[in-house]
Amino acid sequence: MKIEVCDLNKSYISRTKTTHALAQVSFSVGEGEILCILGHNGAGKTTLIKSICGLLKPDSGDVRIDGISAVQDTAYAHRKCGAVLEGSRNIYYYLTAYENLQYFGMLNGLSQKQIRADAGRYLELFDLAAFRDVPANSFSRGMQQKLAITVALMKRPEILLLDEPTLGLDILSSESVIRLLLELARDKKLSILITTHDVHLIEQLNCRLIFLNQGKIRCDSSLAELKQEARNPRYRIAWQTGTEPLPEDAQIRQRQNDILLFETEDASWLGGHIAAPQLVQIEKCSQSVAEIYKEVMGCV
Amino acid sequence: MSNALRLLRAECLRVFGDVKNYWLNYLLGNINVFFMFFGLFFAFSKNQGTSVDKLLFLFGLMYWYFGTHAIDLVSLLMEEEIQQGTLEQLLMTRVPLAVSFGFRIAAQILFDLCKGLLVFGLCMWAFGIEFALAANLRFLLSAAVFFWGLAAMYGAGYIVAGFSLVYKQASSLASLSSSLILFFSGTTIEISAFPPAVRLVIQCFPFYWSNQAIGQILRGQTDSLALCLCMLALEFVLWLGGGVWMFHRCLDRIYRSGTTASY
Numbered sequence: 001m002k003i004e005v006c007d008l009n010k011s012y013i014s015r016t017k018t019t020h021a022l023a024q025v026s027f028s029v030g031e032g033e034i035l036c037i038l039g040h041n042g043a044g045k046t047t048l049i050k051s052i053c054g055l056l057k058p059d060s061g062d063v064r065i066d067g068i069s070a071v072q073d074t075a076y077a078h079r080k081c082g083a084v085l086e087g088s089r090n091i092y093y094y095l096t097a098y099e100n101l102q103y104f105g106m107l108n109g110l111s112q113k114q115i116r117a118d119a120g121r122y123l124e125l126f127d128l129a130a131f132r133d134v135p136a137n138s139f140s141r142g143m144q145q146k147l148a149i150t151v152a153l154m155k156r157p158e159i160l161l162l163d164e165p166t167l168g169l170d171i172l173s174s175e176s177v178i179r180l181l182l183e184l185a186r187d188k189k190l191s192i193l194i195t196t197h198d199v200h201l202i203e204q205l206n207c208r209l210i211f212l213n214q215g216k217i218r219c220d221s222s223l224a225e226l227k228q229e230a231r232n233p234r235y236r237i238a239w240q241t242g243t244e245p246l247p248e249d250a251q252i253r254q255r256q257n258d259i260l261l262f263e264t265e266d267a268s269w270l271g272g273h274i275a276a277p278q279l280v281q282i283e284k285c286s287q288s289v290a291e292i293y294k295e296v297m298g299c300v
Numbered sequence: 301m302s303n304a305l306r307l308l309r310a311e312c313l314r315v316f317g318d319v320k321n322y323w324l325n326y327l328l329g330n331i332n333v334f335f336m337f338f339g340l341f342f343a344f345s346k347n348q349g350t351s352v353d354k355l356l357f358l359f360g361l362m363y364w365y366f367g368t369h370a371i372d373l374v375s376l377l378m379e380e381e382i383q384q385g386t387l388e389q390l391l392m393t394r395v396p397l398a399v400s401f402g403f404r405i406a407a408q409i410l411f412d413l414c415k416g417l418l419v420f421g422l423c424m425w426a427f428g429i430e431f432a433l434a435a436n437l438r439f440l441l442s443a444a445v446f447f448w449g450l451a452a453m454y455g456a457g458y459i460v461a462g463f464s465l466v467y468k469q470a471s472s473l474a475s476l477s478s479s480l481i482l483f484f485s486g487t488t489i490e491i492s493a494f495p496p497a498v499r500l501v502i503q504c505f506p507f508y509w510s511n512q513a514i515g516q517i518l519r520g521q522t523d524s525l526a527l528c529l530c531m532l533a534l535e536f537v538l539w540l541g542g543g544v545w546m547f548h549r550c551l552d553r554i555y556r557s558g559t560t561a562s563y
Binding site: 010012050056057075078092094095102108109152 | 385
């Protein structure tokens with residue numbers, strides 16, 4: 001395993017209260033695996049990310065990268081991880097895009113030739129090539145975020161930690177980030193950990209999900225498995241209207257002439273009407289990420 | 301060696317990127333330094349001394365200006381990193397923070413040297429110091445001792461920078477050093493004028509030994525030069541070593557408190 005998180009605990013103590021940010025958190029991430037960490041605000045996602053990259057020391061437990069403790073050897077964790085942390089700018093605003101990449105590239109031991117090659121590739125990929133020599137302070141929020149991701153990639157990390165990577169990105173930029181992440185995991189075998197609230201990103205990555213609630217893991221499963229295991233499957237039904245009453249939870253989506261399109265979770269009603277002549281079509285709906293999230297977190 | 305050069309180049313890129321944006325501030329700042337030195341020169345009646353006395357006074361002023369700068373620079377850089385939100389990205393690079401700041405200081409010294417040469421030359425002309433004094437080995441040795449003493453002051457800078465990782469606006473501590481160096485380094489007031497206890501405290505700072513050594517080199521009186529240089533070497537190690545140690549202690553503290561992105 002590339003990353004092993006073992007019984008991680010972290011509390012923040014202030015004069016008035018103690019907040020348990022992480023409680024007995026354990027999981028592992030393989031090489032080339034993408035893992036999305038979901039949770040409400042303050043669930044402990046950023047604390048977890050920072051513990052993995054060695055920016056935060058846990059109260060107890062360990063994070064091992066290639067078997068080496070990131071808690072004991074923070075420099076090793078810093079070397080292996082590239083990170084874009086939410087709330088930080090991650091780039092120097094008064095330097096140009098290329099100067100930022102050059103600066104961080106040099107600090108990460110890259111030669112000028114390597115910097116030129118990587119910078120050229122990523123600036124092109126994120127449509128920033130035309131803004132190569134423009135100071136980052138004149139960039140839009142999305143452009144700055146793309147540059148921050150590029151800076152994290154410039155160190156050629158083995159682990160990529162992204163805290164809200166698509167925040168502020170337009171649809172096309174978001175798509176290019178998704179494509180890049182899939183490519184990095186598949187071709188470069190990068191282990192990627194993402195915290196996000198972007199359901200579109202999660203759907204597109206179709207990866208393993210960890211749901212974090214009040215510092216504890218509520219669920220650790222792949223999106224595909226979660227969709228299959230959905231506790232209350234939902235059905236989309238095309239129904240020829242008549243006198244027959246609809247299920248109580250029916251959500252009407254469309255009405256065309258005498259055909260009604262509605263959704264229901266009432267399996268017993270469906271069982272009783274499966275042979276009914278009014279039933280034109282039946283289809284099992286796939287649960288959305290938001291619905292799965294609410295179900296796992298107990299918000300329904 | 302190539303790694304060190306690469307790091308120095310990276311930091312020069314950053315420092316000169318800053319200059320590019322704030323060049324007017326730097327230009328007016330230099331003119332201000334010249335007027336300040338010029339005023340102090342007459343305020344302390346140094347115009348009546350010999351050329352060597354004037355040169356010593358100029359070295360003292362330069363030490364005051366750059367020494368104060370040495371103490372507050374690292375903490376200001378640190379506060380700037382925290383405010384800009386780039387500290388975490390810097391911590392994540394393959395270079396330890398104390399080392400990358402070391403190279404940033406080196407880049408800043410190179411930049412200050414360019415600034416300093418301009419102000420120094422202008423002051424030599426305005427103070428009526430013979431330019432021949434700056435063209436011999438004694439002057440070069442004095443300059444070397446000056447930078448050695450200055451480097452030791454960066455140790456104090458690391459201590460304040462460590463505090464600024466933990467406490468907001470800790471760089472204000474550095475402002476204390478301004479009066480301390482101006483009045484207690486022997487530049488404006490003779491050290492012998494102070495009570496013995498104060499003299500003892502002054503000797504705990506590298507600027508005392510640096511100024512004493514420069515005075516002896518320029519005057520050609522080398523009777524206690526060896527002692528001055530030994531004490532300077534000892535204080536260099538203590539201040540710089542202690543500074544980097546304290547910096548790491550503070551860094552460890554913010555790793556535990558999880559406040560790498562804030563105070």
